[in-house]
Amino acid sequence: MILLRRSEAGSDRHQTTGLVALPAGEWLIAILFLLLAGLCYPSSWLYAAAPVAKRAKLPTEEEFISRQIRGARPAGNEKTIPTSITGRKLIYHRKTDSYTVYGNAKLVHGTTTLSADKIELRHQTEGIAEGHVLMVDPVGTVKAEKVRFNLKDETAVMDNGEVSALTNYHLTAKVLKKLSNQQYEGTDATITTCRCSTGVPDWGLSAQHMTLHYNGEAKAQGAYFDVLGHPLVPIPFAQFDTNSEPHSGLLSPRYGISSLNGFEFEQPYFIDLSKSQDLTAQMDIETSARIGGQMEYRIVNSDQNYLSFTGDYFNESIRSQSNRLGDIIDPQIADPHIPIQRWGLVGVMQQYLTPSVFLYGNAMSAGDSLFFREIGNAALSPDYGWNSGAWQTARDAISNFGVMDEFNDSYLQLESVWNQDLIQPQRFALQTLPQLLWSGYQSVGNGLAYLNYDASAVDYWRQAGYDGQRLDLNPTLTVPWAWSRYLDGWASVGVNAAAYNVSGKAVDVIPVGTHGLKFNNGLLLDGAIRNGQTGQVTPDANVGVRSALVGSSTLNRLGIGKVSTLIQPFVQYSYVPIINQSQMPLFDSLDRLEPRSLITYGTSLRLFGESLGGLANNAIGERAKSLLGPSFTNASGNTVTELLRMNIEQAYDTSNAVASDGSHLSDVAAQVSLFPTSLASGSANVDWSPRPHQGLDATTFSLAIEPPNQSAPTVYTGKALQGSYLQFSYSYAAPNAVLLNPGPQNAISAISMQGYVGILNRLGVYFAPIYDVSTARLLASVIGTRIKSSCDCWIVDIAMNQTYYPKAIGFTFQITLGGLGSIGGSPFGNNPFQMLGFLAPREQMVTPR
Incomplete structure (x- = not known):
C-alpha cells in the first residue's frame, strides 16, 4: 500500500434543493412551467457506501515505494490528508513520478474513495481512472467510464458521468466536470430525483449545458422536462435552487x-x-x-x-x-x-x-x-x-391582550378582550376593558386543608345595553381525607360574593324558531333600565367520597407489556341555597349560581399500558408517548401511559328540578376517550334521558383507524398525504333538549367521514363527505384520486370539492416530485396518524417554511 500526504484543501459539503423553471411561450407550456416553478423545496439525505476492495498482497514493492514517497515529501507543519492506493498490480514510473494500478484499483484520499479497473496517479495529486469508475465521498457517489481527477483542488472531468448526491439527486452528463466546493458543469446533462429502478427515470430535466452548485444555485440552458426519457416541455432557461437552508x-x-x-x-x-x-x-x-x-x-x-x-x-x-x-x-x-x-x-x-x-x-x-x-x-x-x-x-372574532405575573402558588392577570360579533349586531357585543384577576392556592394547617381563591375586578362595556363594573370574590376551603389507598374523599365550603355598578337598558333575546328566525336568536333592547349599585353573596358546600379498584394483566402485544385497570366509583353532594338572582346583571357564567341540593354519582374506568423495553428505546415510541394520554414511570423504570378513559355519571336533585319537564333526575352522561396509538384513536359522548318519552338527548362519536405496519415514504414527498386511514364522526342533539322552541329543523344530526385508501401501491382514493341528516342536505364533500409511482417518485392528486356554505364546486390538484416537493394545493385532508408521528419517520427536511 502506498501512503501519500498533501496539504488539506477546503471543501464545503452542502445539501441540495429542487428546481425553479421560468415560463415558456405557449399556453399549455406556460401552465406546465408554472407547475415546475414551484419545485423549490429541499431534498432529503441519502447515504451511499463504497464497495470494499480486497487489499493487494504486494508488501515488498509497496514498502519500497512508500519509503521513497515519504522521503521525497518536503517537510512542513501544514495540516495533511492521508492518501493510500491499492490494487492487484502496481507499477511505479520513476521518470514521470507516476503510479499505475490494475485490477480492483482503489485510491483513498481522506473521506473520498476512488475505485476503478485502472488508476494512474501522477505527482501524488493528478490522475486518470478508467473502467467502472466509482468515486464516493460524504456528499454522494460518482460513476463514470473515465475520470481525470486532481486531488489537490478536488476537481475532475468525467466521461458519461453520473452523480448521485446524498440529497436524492441523480445527475448524468456526457461530459461532467466537478469543480471545487461541490460545483458541477455538465454537457448534455439530465437531473432527476426518481430512483425507482436502474432504467430510464419516470421524469427528469435535461439541458444542453447545466451548472450545479450544492447549497447554492444552478442554471440550465436549452432545457426540457422529460417524461420516460422523452423531452416534452421545452424550457429555454431553467434555474435550480439548491440551498437547503x-x-x-x-x-x-x-x-x-x-x-x-x-x-x-x-x-x-x-x-x-x-x-x-x-x-x-x-x-x-x-x-x-x-x-x-x-x-x-x-x-x-x-x-x-x-x-x-x-x-x-x-x-x-x-x-x-x-x-x-x-x-x-x-x-x-x-x-x-x-x-x-x-x-x-x-x-x-x-x-x-x-x-x-x-x-x-x-x-x-x-x-x-x-x-x-x-x-x-x-x-x-x-x-x-x-x-x-x-x-x-x-x-365571534375574539381578540385578547394581557400581562400575567406567575408566583409560586398563584398568578396575577390583567387582560382586555374585544369581541367582534359576526352574527348579532355589534352594538350588543360585550367588551372586557379590562379585567384584573388574582387566582391562587394556599395550604392551611400544614397540609390538613387548602384554600383556592379567585378575586377579580372587571369593567364591561358595550354600545347598546347595560354594562358596568363587577367585583367578584370566590374563596373555597377544602379538607381532603384518605383511609388507605382504596378510599378517600373531601369536604369543601365556599362563597361567591359579587358587587355591581351598572347602567343602561336590558337586552332581550328572541328565540330562534320564532318571529321567522331560522338559524340564530335575535336581540333587542328592553325598555327596562338598570342603574345603580347592587350585589349578592351565594354560599356553596360540597362533600364527596370515592374508591379505587386496581387490577393488572400481561399483554405483550402492540408494544405493550402489562395492562393495568383503575376503576373509581364516586358519589358527591353539592348544596347551593335558593337565592333570587333574577334582578342581578348577567355578564358571564360567574353571575349565575343555580340553587341545588344535588347528589352526583358514577364511576370511571382508566386503562394504562406499560411499554415493552424495545418501545421505550424507539424514537417513534417516544414521539407517540408525548402525544398519548398522561404517562409516568413506575418503580421498575418502565413507562406507563393511559390508553383508555371512560366516565359515566348521573345526578339527582332532592329539592330542585333539573329538566324542563320538572324532573329531579338528570340525564345519564357518559364519556369515552381512546387515546391515540398507531392503530386507532377515538372519543364518544352520550347523553341519555331515563325519563318517560325521552331517550337519546345528545351524542358525539369519532373514530380514526389505520392499517398496521404502515411506513412513510423513504423520499421527501412535500405536502402529499401519507398512509391509508379512515375517520368517522357523528353528532346529534335532540331539539327538545337544547332549545326553548324545538323543531325538526333545529335538531343537530350530522355525519362526516374522511379517508384515504391506497390501491396496489399505484392508485389511491380520497373521500370526505359531511351530511346533515336533520335537513337531508349534503353540506360538503370531497372526492379525489391519486396516481403515483410505486416508489413515490411522483404523485398526482386531484379532487373535486363541493360546499353548501359557501355554495361552490371546485377542483384542486397537486403534483409532487419525490425528493423535490409539491406544487399546487393539497386537495386531500390530513392523515391524523401522519400528523401525530405514527408513521415510520421519513428523512428530515429543512425548508424555509
Missing part, C-alpha cells in the same frame, strides 16, 4: 378552479430576514371573486417568546352582484353586506419580560362579518394558538 425566494404556488371563485392562483414569496424572523408575501388571484394578497411576519426567539401576524387585503370589484348574493346563506345576520374592499388580520404573540412576567395576545378581526367565512385561509401558517383553523366557523 431557509432563504429568500419563491415558494410553491397553489392552483384551483371553483364555480364560485373561478380560477384560483396563489403565489407566495418568502423573505429570510434573519435566523429568527421571516416575512412571507402572497399574491392571491380568484378570477370571479377577488384580487389581493396576504402578508405574514414571524419572529421566534424561543419556545416562550414569539410573534406571528398575518394581514389580508382583497379588492372584489371584479365580483358580480349575483355572485355576492348567491353566497349569502343566512341573510338574517346583522350585517350580510359584502363590501368591495375587504380586509382581515390574525395574530398571536407571547413575550417574557422577566422569568415570571410575560405579555400575551391573540388577534382576530375583519372589515365585514362574512370575511372569515369566505376566506378559508386567513393565515399563511398554522402557528396561531387556540383559534388556529377555526376562523371559518367562528361566531
Whole structure:
C-alpha cells in the first residue's frame, strides 16, 4: 500500500434543493412551467457506501515505494490528508513520478474513495481512472467510464458521468466536470430525483449545458422536462435552487378552479430576514371573486417568546352582484353586506419580560362579518394558538391582550378582550376593558386543608345595553381525607360574593324558531333600565367520597407489556341555597349560581399500558408517548401511559328540578376517550334521558383507524398525504333538549367521514363527505384520486370539492416530485396518524417554511 500526504484543501459539503423553471411561450407550456416553478423545496439525505476492495498482497514493492514517497515529501507543519492506493498490480514510473494500478484499483484520499479497473496517479495529486469508475465521498457517489481527477483542488472531468448526491439527486452528463466546493458543469446533462429502478427515470430535466452548485444555485440552458426519457416541455432557461437552508425566494404556488371563485392562483414569496424572523408575501388571484394578497411576519426567539401576524387585503370589484348574493346563506345576520374592499388580520404573540412576567395576545378581526367565512385561509401558517383553523366557523372574532405575573402558588392577570360579533349586531357585543384577576392556592394547617381563591375586578362595556363594573370574590376551603389507598374523599365550603355598578337598558333575546328566525336568536333592547349599585353573596358546600379498584394483566402485544385497570366509583353532594338572582346583571357564567341540593354519582374506568423495553428505546415510541394520554414511570423504570378513559355519571336533585319537564333526575352522561396509538384513536359522548318519552338527548362519536405496519415514504414527498386511514364522526342533539322552541329543523344530526385508501401501491382514493341528516342536505364533500409511482417518485392528486356554505364546486390538484416537493394545493385532508408521528419517520427536511 502506498501512503501519500498533501496539504488539506477546503471543501464545503452542502445539501441540495429542487428546481425553479421560468415560463415558456405557449399556453399549455406556460401552465406546465408554472407547475415546475414551484419545485423549490429541499431534498432529503441519502447515504451511499463504497464497495470494499480486497487489499493487494504486494508488501515488498509497496514498502519500497512508500519509503521513497515519504522521503521525497518536503517537510512542513501544514495540516495533511492521508492518501493510500491499492490494487492487484502496481507499477511505479520513476521518470514521470507516476503510479499505475490494475485490477480492483482503489485510491483513498481522506473521506473520498476512488475505485476503478485502472488508476494512474501522477505527482501524488493528478490522475486518470478508467473502467467502472466509482468515486464516493460524504456528499454522494460518482460513476463514470473515465475520470481525470486532481486531488489537490478536488476537481475532475468525467466521461458519461453520473452523480448521485446524498440529497436524492441523480445527475448524468456526457461530459461532467466537478469543480471545487461541490460545483458541477455538465454537457448534455439530465437531473432527476426518481430512483425507482436502474432504467430510464419516470421524469427528469435535461439541458444542453447545466451548472450545479450544492447549497447554492444552478442554471440550465436549452432545457426540457422529460417524461420516460422523452423531452416534452421545452424550457429555454431553467434555474435550480439548491440551498437547503431557509432563504429568500419563491415558494410553491397553489392552483384551483371553483364555480364560485373561478380560477384560483396563489403565489407566495418568502423573505429570510434573519435566523429568527421571516416575512412571507402572497399574491392571491380568484378570477370571479377577488384580487389581493396576504402578508405574514414571524419572529421566534424561543419556545416562550414569539410573534406571528398575518394581514389580508382583497379588492372584489371584479365580483358580480349575483355572485355576492348567491353566497349569502343566512341573510338574517346583522350585517350580510359584502363590501368591495375587504380586509382581515390574525395574530398571536407571547413575550417574557422577566422569568415570571410575560405579555400575551391573540388577534382576530375583519372589515365585514362574512370575511372569515369566505376566506378559508386567513393565515399563511398554522402557528396561531387556540383559534388556529377555526376562523371559518367562528361566531365571534375574539381578540385578547394581557400581562400575567406567575408566583409560586398563584398568578396575577390583567387582560382586555374585544369581541367582534359576526352574527348579532355589534352594538350588543360585550367588551372586557379590562379585567384584573388574582387566582391562587394556599395550604392551611400544614397540609390538613387548602384554600383556592379567585378575586377579580372587571369593567364591561358595550354600545347598546347595560354594562358596568363587577367585583367578584370566590374563596373555597377544602379538607381532603384518605383511609388507605382504596378510599378517600373531601369536604369543601365556599362563597361567591359579587358587587355591581351598572347602567343602561336590558337586552332581550328572541328565540330562534320564532318571529321567522331560522338559524340564530335575535336581540333587542328592553325598555327596562338598570342603574345603580347592587350585589349578592351565594354560599356553596360540597362533600364527596370515592374508591379505587386496581387490577393488572400481561399483554405483550402492540408494544405493550402489562395492562393495568383503575376503576373509581364516586358519589358527591353539592348544596347551593335558593337565592333570587333574577334582578342581578348577567355578564358571564360567574353571575349565575343555580340553587341545588344535588347528589352526583358514577364511576370511571382508566386503562394504562406499560411499554415493552424495545418501545421505550424507539424514537417513534417516544414521539407517540408525548402525544398519548398522561404517562409516568413506575418503580421498575418502565413507562406507563393511559390508553383508555371512560366516565359515566348521573345526578339527582332532592329539592330542585333539573329538566324542563320538572324532573329531579338528570340525564345519564357518559364519556369515552381512546387515546391515540398507531392503530386507532377515538372519543364518544352520550347523553341519555331515563325519563318517560325521552331517550337519546345528545351524542358525539369519532373514530380514526389505520392499517398496521404502515411506513412513510423513504423520499421527501412535500405536502402529499401519507398512509391509508379512515375517520368517522357523528353528532346529534335532540331539539327538545337544547332549545326553548324545538323543531325538526333545529335538531343537530350530522355525519362526516374522511379517508384515504391506497390501491396496489399505484392508485389511491380520497373521500370526505359531511351530511346533515336533520335537513337531508349534503353540506360538503370531497372526492379525489391519486396516481403515483410505486416508489413515490411522483404523485398526482386531484379532487373535486363541493360546499353548501359557501355554495361552490371546485377542483384542486397537486403534483409532487419525490425528493423535490409539491406544487399546487393539497386537495386531500390530513392523515391524523401522519400528523401525530405514527408513521415510520421519513428523512428530515429543512425548508424555509
